[in-house]
Amino acid sequence: xxxxxxxxxxxxxxxxxxxxxxxxxxxxxxxxxxxxxxxxxxxxxxxxxxxxxxxxxxxxxxxxxxxxxxxxxxxxxxxxxxxxxxxxxxxxxxxxxxxxxxxxxxxxxxxxxxxxxxxxxxxxxxxxxxxxxxxxxxxxxxxxxxxxxxxxxxxxxxxxxxxxxxxxxxxxxxxxxxxxxxxxxxxxxxxxxxxxxxxxxxxxxxxxxxxxxxxxxxxxxxxxxxxxxxxxxxxxxxxxxxxxxxxxxxxxxxxxxxxxxxxxxxxxxxxxxxxxxxxxxxxxxxxxxxxxxxxxxxxxxxxxxxxxxxxxxxxxxxxxxxxxxxxxxxxxxxxxxxxxxxxxxxxxxxxxxxxxxxxxxxxxxxxxxxxxxxxxxxxxxxxxxxxxxxxxxxxxxxxxxxxxxxxxxxxxxxxxxxxxxxxxxxxxxxxxxxxxxxxxxxxxxxxxxxxxxxxxxxxxxxxxxxxxxxxxxxxxxxxxxxxxxxxxxxxxxxxxxxxxxxxxxxxxxxxxxxxxxxxxxxxxxxxxxxxxxxxxxxxxxxxxxxxxxxxxxxxxxxxxxxxxxxxxxxxxxxxxxxxxxxxxxxxxxxxxxxxxxxxxxxxxxxxxxxxxxxxxxxx
Numbered sequence: 001x002x003x004x005x006x007x008x009x010x011x012x013x014x015x016x017x018x019x020x021x022x023x024x025x026x027x028x029x030x031x032x033x034x035x036x037x038x039x040x041x042x043x044x045x046x047x048x049x050x051x052x053x054x055x056x057x058x059x060x061x062x063x064x065x066x067x068x069x070x071x072x073x074x075x076x077x078x079x080x081x082x083x084x085x086x087x088x089x090x091x092x093x094x095x096x097x098x099x100x101x102x103x104x105x106x107x108x109x110x111x112x113x114x115x116x117x118x119x120x121x122x123x124x125x126x127x128x129x130x131x132x133x134x135x136x137x138x139x140x141x142x143x144x145x146x147x148x149x150x151x152x153x154x155x156x157x158x159x160x161x162x163x164x165x166x167x168x169x170x171x172x173x174x175x176x177x178x179x180x181x182x183x184x185x186x187x188x189x190x191x192x193x194x195x196x197x198x199x200x201x202x203x204x205x206x207x208x209x210x211x212x213x214x215x216x217x218x219x220x221x222x223x224x225x226x227x228x229x230x231x232x233x234x235x236x237x238x239x240x241x242x243x244x245x246x247x248x249x250x251x252x253x254x255x256x257x258x259x260x261x262x263x264x265x266x267x268x269x270x271x272x273x274x275x276x277x278x279x280x281x282x283x284x285x286x287x288x289x290x291x292x293x294x295x296x297x298x299x300x301x302x303x304x305x306x307x308x309x310x311x312x313x314x315x316x317x318x319x320x321x322x323x324x325x326x327x328x329x330x331x332x333x334x335x336x337x338x339x340x341x342x343x344x345x346x347x348x349x350x351x352x353x354x355x356x357x358x359x360x361x362x363x364x365x366x367x368x369x370x371x372x373x374x375x376x377x378x379x380x381x382x383x384x385x386x387x388x389x390x391x392x393x394x395x396x397x398x399x400x401x402x403x404x405x406x407x408x409x410x411x412x413x414x415x416x417x418x419x420x421x422x423x424x425x426x427x428x429x430x431x432x433x434x435x436x437x438x439x440x441x442x443x444x445x446x447x448x449x450x451x452x453x454x455x456x457x458x459x460x461x462x463x464x465x466x467x468x469x470x471x472x473x474x475x476x477x478x479x480x481x482x483x484x485x486x487x488x489x490x491x492x493x494x495x496x497x498x499x500x501x502x503x504x505x506x507x508x509x510x511x512x513x514x515x516x517x518x519x520x521x522x523x524x525x526x527x528x529x530x531x532x533x534x535x536x537x538x539x540x541x542x543x544x545x546x547x548x549x550x551x552x553x554x555x556x557x558x559x560x561x562x563x564x565x566x567x568x569x570x571x572x573x574x575x576x577x578x579x580x581x582x583x584x585x586x587x588x589x590x591x592x593x594x595x596x597x598x599x600x601x602x603x604x605x606x607x608x609x610x611x612x613x614x615x616x617x618x619x
Contacts, residue, residue, distance in 0.1 A: 011274050018269045022251050025180040036138040039312040047071045068327040074396050075315050081402040086132050089439045090125050093447040096487040100587040107484040111451055118450050122171045130173040135299045139310035142174040143295040145449035147457050169450050177222050181306045189296045194255045198224055200247040214271040216246040254292050264290045284452045297442040314399050322392045329385045335378050344371040401431030447488035455480040554580035561598050574609035
């Protein structure tokens with residue numbers, strides 16, 4: 001009798017292959033995940049747990065029933081201080097022009113305005129804060145920079161009545177629990193041959209994005225495994241497991257471009273079905289290449305490891321020792337204050353004594369001829385407790401990088417020199433410099449992704465509104481092809497890790513040294529407004545900067561004179577116009593006709609400028 005079987009289709013084989021690949025990576029990363037979960041437990045205050053030989057988190061039992069097991073959580077405030085300091089890093093992005101030509105300068109200004117608008121609309125500051133919490137807790141966090149076709153301005157209506165939108169960039173903070181690299185030893189994200197982003201999504205969202213209906217199931221939030229109530233009851237794990245109901249696990253496998261696949265490959269699988277299989281969707285790499293839509297941020301970079309380390313890893317042994325010292329100290333205090341009673345066997349009712357203790361005024365009846373109960377003395381608390389407690393607190397400050405000055409200013413009460421205190425503060429900040437640099441690199445990479453996505457998807461004309469100099473509303477009509485440069489840099493004032501007080505001090509010193517003044521010792525209106533803004537008084541920086549307005553008008557005239565004549569107004573700032581038009585001639589490659597037209601325009605400005613000077617002299 002012939003055996004009946006159904007040969008699997010290519011689609012089913014691909015689904016099984018992606019699922020098996022995900023399970024392999026999940027198993028390889030299991031030990032690292034348990035470390036992250038242990039960190040989260042200690043950070044939340046559940047500190048009597050550890051990882052056993054089987055690689056599972058278990059609850060530690062006290063050696064004696066009477067031992068105190070209180071938690072004195074110093075990891076949480078230490079992390080609060082680190083996140084607060086790192087929160088000062090909110091870099092402002094700008095784009096460097098490819099050359100000094102007017103078109104490149106305009107393109108750079110446009111790209112900078114796009115970055116500013118996207119950062120504001122996407123709440124990049126909040127996303128950085130979320131990612132920093134993950135990187136500080138687990139050592140690594142990720143940003144996913146995508147193009148969302150369901151956002152942006154409405155441009156019409158579809159047949160089903162839903163609004164059609166232009167689309168816009170979407171940025172999301174992604175926890176390390178969702179990212180599964182091909183190799184755990186490859187440090188660089190862009191060097192990974194493939195990457196899996198596994199996440200639990202509601203089945204309604206899956207249908208909205210991919211058009212496939214799935215039944216859904218209960219999925220554990222961090223392990224991304226199907227939730228089983230019976231299996232969960234058998235496990236002895238201290239962390240609470242959040243369960244998402246009506247969800248399905250979506251596995252997105254990104255494969256790097258190769259010779260066989262020059263545009264890479266993206267395969268999306270969920271619920272045993274293939275949702276998508278095609279090329280990498282985003283042209284977000286260098287020189288028009290397709291890359292992963294992710295940016296990695298680490299707290300402490302480890303050599304030979306894809307995932308970084310967390311400061312919590314180093315603080316856990318100190319926290320265990322600190323809890324032990326404090327609990328033993330309190331037990332010693334209890335023995336001194338409540339006492340330990342020694343009684344002769346059979347001389348008193350021991351049960352009654354154990355129940356009531358030696359209450360004040362208590363009448364103790366003991367056997368005639370026996371020895372009355374007596375209190376054992378233990379003296380005073382040994383000085384070693386206080387010394388060890390202080391040493392552990394000092395180690396907390398040193399290892400965490402939050403600084404002795406931040407946590408314990410009394411240690412430097414004898415330092416009265418301003419220079420000495422400044423040196424201590426600088427040393428304190430240097431311990432966080434690596435984390436600062438990681439955030440800055442990540443934000444610069446996000447900026448490049450944003451501009452490349454706009455270049456790829458913003459094919460129709462768009463209107464961009466933003467506030468420029470003097471709080472004037474500027475309008476840009478642009479298409480993605482107008483973005484010629486993605487050389488993202490950090491603005492100078494966002495490179496310095498300064499507190500508001502330190503920033504004000506630097507500005508005052510620069511004012512005293514005359515760095516903001518011109519050759520006549522005057523401060524330009526625009527410069528004064530910018531200084532007031534940096535000092536936190538933007539509300540009173542309302543004076544209009546005529547120089548900036550004239551430069552903007554001269555820039556518009558430069559573009560007009562490429563194809564026609566521009567009128568010279570009597571109220572123009574002629575000196576400013578002459579300088580701007582001359583700079584345009586020196587930086588642009590113009591035809592002889594346009595060059596002659598601009599030179600004639602400059603002569604008209606010179607004539608009016610000379611007329612003004614002669615009129616002032618006659619007065």
